[in-house]
Amino acid sequence: EVFRKMFSSSDWKPENRVQELVAKHKSYIGRMNEIAGRAAFRGYWKQATEQAAKEREAA
Numbered sequence: 934e935v936f937r938k939m940f941s942s943s944d945w946k947p948e949n950r951v952q953e954l955v956a957k958h959k960s961y962i963g964r965m966n967e968i969a970g971r972a973a974f975r976g977y978w979k980q981a982t983e984q985a986a987k988e989r990e991a992a
Contacts, residue, residue, distance in 0.1 A: 936974050954981035
């Protein structure tokens with residue numbers, strides 16, 4: 934799971950555009966408790982998938 938990998942390893946690198954977009958919010962999500970952080974992560978993931986799809990369509 935990306936959420937776990939993102940916070941369990943200091944050398945984690947995004948593997949695709951969706952992960953890059955979500956990683957921009959890593960410090961904000963990291964300040965939350967796990968339950969709130971996972972909820973926020975899901976919201977950011979949804980937004981990132983929509984944005985990445987729009988970027989692919991525009992390309």
